[in-house]
Structure formats: C-alpha cells, structure tokens
Amino acid sequence: MGYRIGSGVDFHQLAEGRDLWIGGVKIPHHKGSLGHSDADVLLHAICDALLGAASLGDIGQHFPDTDSTYKNIDSKILLEKTVTLVRDKGYNIINIDSTLCLQAPKIKPYVPEMQSVIARICGLTTEDVSIKATTTELMGFVGREEGLVAYASILLERGV
Numbered sequence: 001m002g003y004r005i006g007s008g009v010d011f012h013q014l015a016e017g018r019d020l021w022i023g024g025v026k027i028p029h030h031k032g033s034l035g036h037s038d039a040d041v042l043l044h045a046i047c048d049a050l051l052g053a054a055s056l057g058d059i060g061q062h063f064p065d066t067d068s069t070y071k072n073i074d075s076k077i078l079l080e081k082t083v084t085l086v087r088d089k090g091y092n093i094i095n096i097d098s099t100l101c102l103q104a105p106k107i108k109p110y111v112p113e114m115q116s117v118i119a120r121i122c123g124l125t126t127e128d129v130s131i132k133a134t135t136t137e138l139m140g141f142v143g144r145e146e147g148l149v150a151y152a153s154i155l156l157e158r159g160v
Contacts, residue, residue, distance in 0.1 A: 002158040004091065006053025010044035013147045022100065022107060022150075023114025023131060024076045024121075029105045031145065036065035040075035042131070045150040046096060046118065047075075047082040053156045054086045079121050086156065093122050094155040100133040102148035107133050 014020075018032025021040040033039030047059045056062070062085070063070050063078050070078075086093070096118065100107060107114075111133075115126040122129070136142040142149060 003094075004053040004055075004156040004158075006049040006051070006154040006156065008045040008048030008050070008052060008059075008152045008154070009149065010041045010048065010059075011147055011149050012039045012041045012044075014145055020105075021075065022110070022148075024079075024117035025110050025113045027105060027107065027110055033148065037063075037070055037073045037078065038075050041148055041150040042098060042100060042114070042152070043075040043079050043118075045098065045152040046154070047078055049096075049152040049154040050082050050086050050093070050156075053154050054089050054091050056085055056089065076117065076121060079118070083122055090159050091156040092159050093124060093128075094157050095124070095128045095130070096122065096152060096154055097130040098132065098150060098152040100131065100148065100150050101136060101142050102133065103135050103138065103143050103145050107131075 012033040014031040015034040020027045020029040020032040021038045023042040115129045119126045141147045
C-alpha cells in the first residue's frame with residue numbers, strides 16, 4: 001500500500017449579484033463568488049488537492065475556463081469527475097482537511113451540510129471531512145470582503 005498527500009488552494013473574487021456556493025451548499029449572503037463555474041472555492045481546492053495527490057495535474061487542466069462545457073457548472077459535478085479520475089488511477093480517499101478564509105458570512109451553521117455533501121461525493125463519512133474557517137481580522141482582500149480563499153489537504157491510499 002502507498003500513501004499520497006495532496007494540497008490545494010483556490011481564490012475567488014466576491015461580487016454582488018452572484019450566489020455564494022461553498023462546499024456544495026448555497027449560503028445566503030449579499031455577495032457571491034465570481035468565476036466561470038459556480039465558483040465554489042472549497043470544492044475547487046479539494047479537487048486540486050485530489051488531483052495533485054494522484055499526480056493528475058490541476059483543476060484547470062481537466063476543467064478549463066476556456067471550455068463552455070463548464071460555464072456555470074455545479075462544482076459538485078467537478079468533484080464527482082475528479083473523484084472518478086483519482087479512483088481510476090487506483091487510489092482511495094482516506095480523509096480531507098480544509099480551511100476557509102473569509103470575513104463574512106459566518107459559515108459554522110453550514111459546516112455539517114458541507115461535510116455531508118463532500119463525504120457523499122467522496123465516499124467518506126462526515127468524520128473524514130474536516131472544514132474549518134477563519135477571518136483575516138479585516139486585513140487584505142479577504143478582510144475587505146473582496147474575495148475568499150480555501151485550502152485543502154488530502155490523504156490518498158493506493159488500493160489493492
């Protein structure tokens with residue numbers, strides 16, 4: 001058996017008139033993430049961590065923003081496709097650890113639902129999906145609510 005660790009990070013601008021999707025959950029807020037897809041920063045970071053751990057490149061390589069197929073796509077679909085790529089290469093996901101960095105809104109009430117969505121797609125239990133959040137204490141683009149960031153770490157195990 002072999003283990004692989006992957007890390008992913010994603011950034012998105014926040015803009016009026018967009019929905020805010022984080023971890024596959026629509027969160028009420030006056031701003032949403034700006035991007036080619038639904039701009040779910042957490043799912044994108046998880047996809048990159050999975051792809052990196054399996055040496056499969058990055059999310060932009062597999063789902064380019066120049067391809068109209070992915071315009072406004074639900075990022076849960078991107079995560080499903082990513083999980084399939086990783087499994088096809090012979091890996092099983094052991095756990096996911098992630099951190100969201102945003103000034104507002106507070107996401108603690110939505111974390112259990114996010115964990116459930118991600119666990120279902122990845123074939124994990126909710127205990128295998130960690131989601132933490134922090135602010136930047138009003139500093140930088142995150143503190144000014146101009147954008148948000150997500151970090152993810154993944155542990156994979158080569159199947160038998």
